[in-house]
Amino acid sequence: DTAVSQTPKYLVTQMGNDKSIKCEQNLGHDTMYWYKQDSKKFLKIMFSYNNKELIINETVPNRFSPKSPDKAHLNLHINSLELGDSAVYFCASSQASEPQHFGDGTRLSIL
Amino acid sequence: KNQVEQSPQSLIILEGKNCTLQCNYTVSPFSNLRWYKQDTGRGPVSLTIMTFSENTKSNGRYTATLDADTKQSSLHITASQLSDSASYICVVGKTSYDKVIFGPGTSLSVIP
Numbered sequence: 001d002t003a004v005s006q007t008p009k010y011l012v013t014q015m016g017n018d019k020s021i022k023c024e025q026n027l028g029h030d031t032m033y034w035y036k037q038d039s040k041k042f043l044k045i046m047f048s049y050n051n052k053e054l055i056i057n058e059t060v061p062n063r064f065s066p067k068s069p070d071k072a073h074l075n076l077h078i079n080s081l082e083l084g085d086s087a088v089y090f091c092a093s094s095q096a097s098e099p100q101h102f103g104d105g106t107r108l109s110i111l
Numbered sequence: 112k113n114q115v116e117q118s119p120q121s122l123i124i125l126e127g128k129n130c131t132l133q134c135n136y137t138v139s140p141f142s143n144l145r146w147y148k149q150d151t152g153r154g155p156v157s158l159t160i161m162t163f164s165e166n167t168k169s170n171g172r173y174t175a176t177l178d179a180d181t182k183q184s185s186l187h188i189t190a191s192q193l194s195d196s197a198s199y200i201c202v203v204g205k206t207s208y209d210k211v212i213f214g215p216g217t218s219l220s221v222i223p
Contacts, residue, residue, distance in 0.1 A: 004154070041198060043155070043213040056210060090154050097204070099145055100211075102154030 003027050006091045006103040014111050021076045021106045023091030032074035034066060035090040049074055086110045113138045115203050115214035123220045128191055132217045134184040134201030142204040146175050146186045149198040191221045
């Protein structure tokens with residue numbers, strides 16, 4: 001069973017479109033995250049939710065909007081996609097101070 | 112400024128050899144330090160996690176050390192295998208809750 005699963009794995013779309021990435025975890029963790037990994041492989045946190053409540057919101061354009069319908073799901077919606085949004089987006093979950101469990105990423109390419 | 116630096120940026124070693132990766136950080140307040148392994152095309156996987164009071168932690172052939180005074184950590188890989196080829200990322204936690212700072216990673220290639 002996949003612990004943290006995100007869909008789609010690949011997303012190719014045109015500039016200006018709106019897209020969503022979904023994430024689900026079956027580990028029973030209270031906290032979920034979205035990270036962006038750029039071409040230089042740096043992982044930077046975007047958002048963190050604990051029990052459906054936003055607790056970390058880094059400097060991210062407001063075109064990015066996370067939504068957590070329940071503590072097992074954290075989706076990421078992106079409006080008006082730009083070329084600079086091309087990256088790999090990782091979802092992760094954790095419980096308390098335990099290490100995070102990551103999904104395998106969504107590779108977003110903007111044409 | 113909260114930063115995590117890693118060296119070397121990349122490393123190539125022969126199968127069976129040992130290697131050591133370095134991590135220096137300026138993150139404050141410090142909560143914990145983690146090492147992750149990221150295979151190509153996959154998400155990072157936790158190898159070790161150490162708090163302030165711990166100065167070494169092992170996970171199989173991986174041994175991490177932490178010197179909280181000098182703010183340095185190392186990851187030692189013993190008897191490397193081809194499957195060790197990956198990016199190794201040092202991550203420092205600021206609070207028990209999880210404001211974490213990622214290092215840029217060291218890309219390790221193990222060749223036969």
